[in-house]
Amino acid sequence: MSSAVRTEGSDAPVAVDRGLWMYGVVPAGLTPPGAVGVDGEPIEVVRAGEVAAVVSWMSLDRPPGRKAELLAYHGVLDVLARNGPVAPVRFGTVMADREAVVEFLEVQEGELAEVLALLEGRRQFNLRATYVEDAVLAEIVTLDPEIRDLHERTRDLPEDASYPDRVRLGELVVRGLEQRGAEDAALLLDTVLPRVVEHVDRTASNPSVVLDVALLVDESQGDELVHALEGLAEAVHERIRLELVGPMAPYDFAGAF
């Protein structure tokens, strides 16, 4: 915790060493439920026109980016998302004072209101599909003659004797994974996309990850999506594992402007 002096009960910054931590933007008409934010400070609402920012005071005199801040930020947004539409502000954003927050809201009011309208009644889910590595590697080694040859040639040799062949083998395997990944991802999306409003690709360049997408889903479609994914997960389970996280705040659908 910070060693800076806190002024309990006061809204105004007493010195430049305090700032307003930004969690997200909500409709001005919506009163968020109480929640405790970073440093245990209560969240507050700063309104401007149709939109409002959810903030809490924090000391700037401290090392940034700690675990407690991440969890507090995530926790507050979780509470806000369950209460109504919220557009998360990027983690770590701190404003000098209320005037700065109001200025930001006023300048962006139109876009923010549009985003909130898009998010109304909708939640985010993250879907990740990962290969069952041994099953898919077996496919690749079995079906590609060059890979099979390299595999047979390198498996019983000492590591340094077969280095170039092992690099080549791995390169071909990764290529095979990526090619299958693109095809399997397209097939999975055939089932997913009709049931979502929007999606954003989150795929990291990990060859074993088939698909990693954020999905914006109508609350009324949530059960149907889960049901469809359960069927899909069963159908592909020997090759691909499906993992669904959510519902959560729409982190991937707020930063587009």
Next chain:
Amino acid sequence: MTVQSTQRRGDGGGYLSRPAPSGLADVIEIILDKGIVIDAYVRVSLVGIELLTIDARIVIASVDTYLRFAEATNRLDLYEKGGKDLTEVVGDLQKGGASGKTEGAVQGVKRALGRGHSDDDEDEGQSRPAKKSASSRRSESSR
């Protein structure tokens, strides 16, 4: 990859894993580089989390990656002691596909099995749709 522990959790079919994000890594994975970016001139600071995450997510196609997958294939033990032989593996894959409810995925399995070569279109894996937002994270956070 050891995801087995969570595989059978959840409702209904039980194959769809539904973990609740709880640990630090899960939360970072969800929030990193997301959300509204506020211009530097109005904000005090964008508190950096690079230190926490710089190595957390990026797996690049490097020699190390290749060697990891080369080793993974060597662990397969396709031909001896305890490992299934190739026809068994292929048979299992076909069975898995045919029992499923979802036609698209089944076709995927069959198509994958029907293919003799896997290194045509070698760059397909990289041509997935680009990230729609948050492409400016390094420049944004280093201002």
